[in-house]
Amino acid sequence: MTEATDTQRDWRDTVFLPKTDFPMKAGLAAKEPAILERWARINLYQKLREARAGRERFLLHDGPPYANGDIHMGHALNKILKDIVVRSQSLMGKDAPYVPGWDCHGLPIEWKVEEAYRAKKLNKDEVDPVAFRAECRAYAEKWVAVQRGQFERLGILGDWDDPYLTMKFDAEARIAAELLKFAETGQLYRGAKPVMWSPVEKTALAEAEVEYEDITSTQIDVAFEITEAPNAPELVGAHAVIWTTTPWTIPVNQALAYGPDVEYSLFELKAGALEEPALAGLAGKKFLVATALVPTFLKRIGSAWDNSDAVDVYYKGGWALEGAVARHPMHALGGFFAKPRPFLPGDFVTTDAGTGLVHMAPDHGEDDFLLCKAHGIDPVFAVDGAGMYRADWLWLGGQGSVINKKFVSAEGPICSDLRAAGALLAASDDFQHSYPHSWRSKAKIIFRATPQWFIPMDKPTPSPLVGEGRGPLAQASGKGEGDVSATPSTPPHPSAPSALPPSPTRGEGNMPTLRAIALDSIERTRWVPERSINRIRAMVEGRPDWVISRQRAWGVPIALYVNRATGDYLRDPAVNARILDAFRAGGADAWFQADHQALLGPDYRAEDYEVVTDILDVWFDSGSTHSFVIEARYGEGVRANLYLEGSDQHRGWFQSSLLESAGTRGRAPYDAVLTHGFALDGQGKKMSKSLGNVVDPLKIIGESGADILRLWVAQTDYFDDVRIGKEVLAGTGDAYRKIRNTFRYLLGALDGFGEAEKVAVADMPELERYVLHKLAALDAELRSAAEAFEFNRYARALGDFMNEDLSAFFFDIRKDCLYCDAERDPKRRAYRTVLDLLFHALVRYAAPILAFTAEEVWQARFPSEDGSVHELEWPVLPEGAAVEHDWTAIRALRQTVTEAIEPYRREKKVRSSLEAEVTVPSLPMPAEELAELFIVAKVEHGGEVTVTPTQRHKCGRCWRHLPEVTQDGALCDRCAEVVS
Template identity: 50%
Template sequence: MSADTSQADAPDYRDTVFLPQTEFPMRAGLPAREPEWLARWKRIGIYDRLRERAGERAPFILHDGPPYANGHLHIGHALNKVLKDFIVRSQQMMGRDSRYVPGWDCHGLPIEWKIEEQYRAKGLDKDAVDMVEFRQECRRFADEWIDVQREEFKRLGVTGKWDDPYLTMNYHAEAVIAAEFMKLLMNGSLYQGSKPVMWSPVEKTALAEAEVEYHDHTSHTIWVRFKPVDGVLDGASVVIWTTTPWTIPQNRAVAYHPDIAYGLYEISEVAENSTATPGEKLILADALAESVMSAAKVENHKRLRDVSADEFKGLTLAHPFRAVEGAAGEWDYDVPMLPGDHVTDEAGTGFVHTAPSHGDDDYQLGLKHGLPMTYNVEPDGSYRADLPIFGGQEIVAADGKDGPANVSVIKQLAYAGALLAKGRIKHSYPHSWRSKAPLIFRNTAQWFAAIDKPLDDGMGEHGDTIRARALTSIDKLVRWTPQTGRNRIHSMVASRPDWVLSRQRAWGVPLTCFVRKGAKPTDPDFLLRDQRVNDRIIAAFEAEGADVWYREGFKAQVLDGVVNPEEYDQVTDVLDVWFDSGSTHSFVIRDRADGSPDGIADLYLEGTDQHRGWFQSSLLQASATRGRAPYRGVLTHGFTLDAKGMKMSKSLGNTIVPAEIVKQYGADILRLWVAQVDYTADSRIGPEILKGTADSYRRLRNTLRFMLGNLAGFSDAEKLEPSEMPELEQWVLHRLAQLDHAVRKGYDAYDFQGVFQKLFQFCTIDLSSFYFDIRKDALYCDAPGSTRRRAARTVLDILFHRLVTWLAPILPFTMEDVWLSRFPSEDDSVHLHDFPATPADWLNEPLAAKWDQVRRARRVVTAALEIRRSDKTIGASLEAAPVVHVEDEEALAALRSVNFTDICIVSNLSLTADPAPNEAFRMAEIPGIGAVFELAEGEKCQRCWKILPDVGSHAHPGVCARCDEVLSGA
């Protein structure tokens, strides 16, 4: 039979080729299909089944930092919860009993503020409403948002105990929070102090540092003359500079630094509109004198002499408002000059106006020298009504804007002849993170936890004070990821002041303590300390919640038989909500059946802002009540930005809502974005970025679909042992052994970007572009019983089990789809399986080194053929029969020991040690190898498409020897 006849008469062999068979779709359809898997997981109870069959598995507990139950989720929530889910799922699949109880922060000002807004809209007065009724409104508001957020989190594929989350407003939680607070009462770290704290006039409450954010703010600046009472210092004025004119009525001292160089300056000439006068003398720090003269519009001046800091000792100044009209003697007191380490000559005048009621440095200096505190500023940020001249004026108005107080003080200083100069400055200034309104430092009676007071509580293994225990925990007991987190929180804890525990609000856990009427905070019996009372409070909270504290008769109920209730006042402040969330380790990790045996979490995971928030409040709270940090590890992530690197905001219109991404792409695409970013830094997201993520997903999906299609009908009977496989399959097993180590190490290090990149590159480069490309011919055209095809299918099965489980923590929906496409079941799930164990003897470094040479040589051949494909010399690589010149003997031996023809996907190939001719194709990065293009000789096999000389000379028309044998065997 001639070749022409064989080609013309050859039958259609398409049905004899073993093409992939799978119903796994190319298009994922994730938005429509993911809810079906969610319903399935709920139906078969995956989370609870894993707990029930945990057996002797070691527990792993990621303790959830509670989001606030207020509003829909934003992209930062999604990043946070998906990262947590990566960890929970991967730890489970690596052999741990990985427990995750989601939780919510329910108390606090944002919810209270919302209810107040609703009241105002209805014309109701919050203060006229029963306290318990108001708190119930807050509780209902939180409940509604918890249900909304729970469904939004679940839609992201986040696994956890969703049917039994923890809530800080649950009765047991409120009882434990109160109990933890009363431990501070009993161990002596709780005290009431009158000191300046960050205060929100708009919200009428103290704020913790974690509730403060800094924004640019334009403030008034003033330079003020303070004159010596006795006219000493040559009649010169000491000049101070401040950006808070409203604090001048509260001035009690002027501070200087003993090491600063000061001088006596005389003004000789001033510009028009200057408030300075020729001939007047000023004392200034030499380094700042020129800037002061410039601000005061002084055109000429001279320095008369040095002024020694010794001249300030014991010096008394007059308050600028001393003896002014209408002051009624309010400011007719002496103002001492005091040395202070906080004074510098970097800005201002070298002297610091000191108002102990309105700044921490001022307070500390006042404490040291016995300065009196002032109480001129009310909770709403206005001066007390009976303050002369300024009574009732607002510092910060109800809308968060500047009130008239600053301007009023400046004008009065000018009337009094004390104003040397004025200006405005734009600087970073503290604002409330809730209302966005400016804050003030305000002296007020608050409850504090003393973090440097030695505690005699029997828990001193890591230190005797809260601060010492916290710092020891940071350095010795906690793993920080990234390590920079350690430095950040260490510096914050090392320098932080005592913890302000009290808030003057309604919606929260009350400070469950009583004070003796008429006693001073410094009296030993000021606070009632009695465990019987504490136990009664805890029992009442367990039964009825914290609302019971506000019910009539409760004080008498808990104090009865212990002390006379009439002799004690009940504290009505509520706890800082950071104490609530800082206590969660007690009622979640310690108290729940699914908690930790030692009450310590393996990991806390939140954004970097929580070094001053939840990480720190939990650390301090646990250091006070259990002697150490409540966690063994802390992981932090950055913030989410838009595609241009801008912070997202509604006003800019650049916000990206997780629900919209899920609706358009599906949750797995959002999760894949999380896996692809370096979460330790700020992460960008936008439409183009998501398109790129979706493209990566499609490439990965095609790899999985190829495996599914080529595993159709595979059974255990077909499997081969590694020793029976060709080298190419053994090389794949070697790569899998490497990956198994890298994947487990990566998941343990929370390096999800590294895990995904390694798996993605393996799938796209090692598999799709190399192994699958080569083995398609064997899979499609070899006989079912051939060693080569059986080995390939065995390896595909091994690949399937590893890739699908390795990727399941990242892409839970897709991997479930892939798993069930191969193993359909009513109650099975990929998430009920662990990562398969990978034999160490699959590692074969000599084989890997050899195949590295093979792959490098293949790159030269492939690149040479691509040129011929581009210039239309050939349409497919099977039309080629290149000659490959290899200079290195070892490399040539390696290529001759394998089927290099099949590896290059050509119909024929010659290997030679002859030097490569000039026309040979070479690659600079792969020296010593050249490829010369030749066309394959023979006819095209109508079954496998190879061009071979023997086609047409066999029993079956138009096929090669291999295909003829397969057809004969069939």
């Protein structure tokens, strides 16, 4: 110990405090752009490709966002999660390229260009289609550039110099080639079945382009007079009552449907039961309604009558209506309306609502279409693309629109005419229900029969083109020519159900259907989370045929020639080869500018063929991207390891990609699919400009930096919907500061550390070996989480280790050793050796999530002109970190001691734990070592944990209370030796 004359000296200049220029304040918003510029300058993405060349490849195929508008929080969530996956796979030593892409065709872009036309009072239909397409292309190019910069600012590392765009000429040629594969194998047909149609956008829509909103509609009850009833003559002259919430379909009615097993009542209304004067005309008339629905029908028409007042009530099963015929309420108009309306048996007719009788308009309903088609009744196409009745239609010709509320209201022209004809029994504008809307225009859609192109789901199909030598569309697969097996050969994924379902249903010639191949492929795919398989399976099981045609201008045309005499489309590999050559040279515009005789060649006459001008559903475009992104870049037959998108893509991109690949390759285009939820506001509500609750990722980046958003993404349970708002971001900011301070401590504590200072694991104190043991456990947990794509588990484990195992435990205990031990002391060297191992491991672990901060941390210790933390691979940890004691019990006892001391601190009986002496029930290791671990003056064996203020004096350098210190301010033996 020192002499008393030294007790007043300030020993701070002899303490080895951490030194670092790494700032506590992050300033990410200012620093990150410079880091991005550096990555671009050293061409980090290409350096990684060269460094990982020949390694196991991991391909995450980027689902293309629309090139339309600034990015939103959903974009940020999706792209950051993808980047974390890709960077973690690269960290694990794989070649993990990332090719970003954009969906450039379709309504989102065309609609915006049309808006500009409408603002100038111009008609898009009067513009040359090629010129209009050029404007759409320019619009897409503009937003690709904008979004590219915004995505890069998030820290997304990818091939930004060569992204894929569905509007590139080669991509358009590939999309056309995929379509022609379906055509060559007979997997296309043109039909006129009802599809979802937007009268505002004047095109068919896919299910993924539709959203449902609650609305209030007009409901009406309409009487159809029965003119023939072979099985029940008493029905003649009575009125069959139908109920509908789409009054605009009455002018297109062609039949009535009944339930064969439904019981119906025929009744005559008494004059005294009709309270409303307007109902006086119904007295003495007979009506036919399902028995179970008579009370609700009577309530709708405002009658006080009930079944007990019935006059001549007949109870008949639906069989009595077989062969019956009614006439349309507007039969007096003649023509179409004078034709008899047959009663048809429909198993879809129920008594859940309405009247138990359903009016059939095959133009405007799936059930209507199928039932009428089965009885030889075809659509009449009375409603045009804008929702107007065509000009020559006898009733309401040239009028509409059918989605206009005033037009279809109880006082509108349809109801007024029906009322005048004595057929309108009830009408009210108060029926509330959910109804489909276009998610772009937000306008109501209708079901409308139009000639469209379909890919059938249940038609037995020939095998996909997999053999060589099969024309210009043939795909090399390693199989010999003539191998026509269409059953997917890929084994089930380990996470798929252990027992596969029965073999896909096969049709004629033992050929499977597209639905069967798709369902089999679903079972062979890994779905993350596992429960998401139920969603995609149910959607594919129940989906209708795929409508692939759109009546728009901007997109890839359905490049087919239809024989005018036979109605069949041309299937000639030589013609298809010329078409694709033209697309490669001039893009899809080539179809609209083509010399079609030249494309058809000498074997066909152009005048014999109709040139199809419909464009492809944009989901077919994006569903084909695997062909020109994965296969074109990495080889035919290669498929993506992972698709990663929001849960809405089970009915969108996941499904369209599955169907496209199943129809052309007999399998899914992916090995695994990860689904994440949606980004909601801080209260769990959907973000909406009208609600003013939109959280802008660009604003967050500008204020706090992208790493805060990246950490938020990693910390969320993104398999479900996630929340983001001020409170959530405040919590993320706190978590970030703790991580940053851990790195700052490591950098400062490792100042001047070199190879010569390192200590072998076997020579380290047990505390250091225990921390390495914990690091190994963390390493295994992080690798497991990364492989499972569970980055919330990854981030939580990493944060807990840094906060609980390091900052609150290891660093806290060893700060005395770091500050006060001699520089060459073996324990201090062992501690700094472990700190070095921790640094190398933790900066790597953090890099996939905190891409910018990890780079800043790495460069702070190992500055380099062209190096990057992201070139590093998963750390290799030292072996042999064995421990002798039960550290779980020791840490629990330490926590108990800390809690026991806290009241003494609050009451100022001790100023720090160093001033406390404690007794503990047992001594799991020597008392002196426990005193160091507990950071107290002394530990003794006793009963329960007790605390006593120490009477020992405090060392003036290390502030420990030790027996050899004779008075406060003097030095302990260790400190005296260090400063001597």
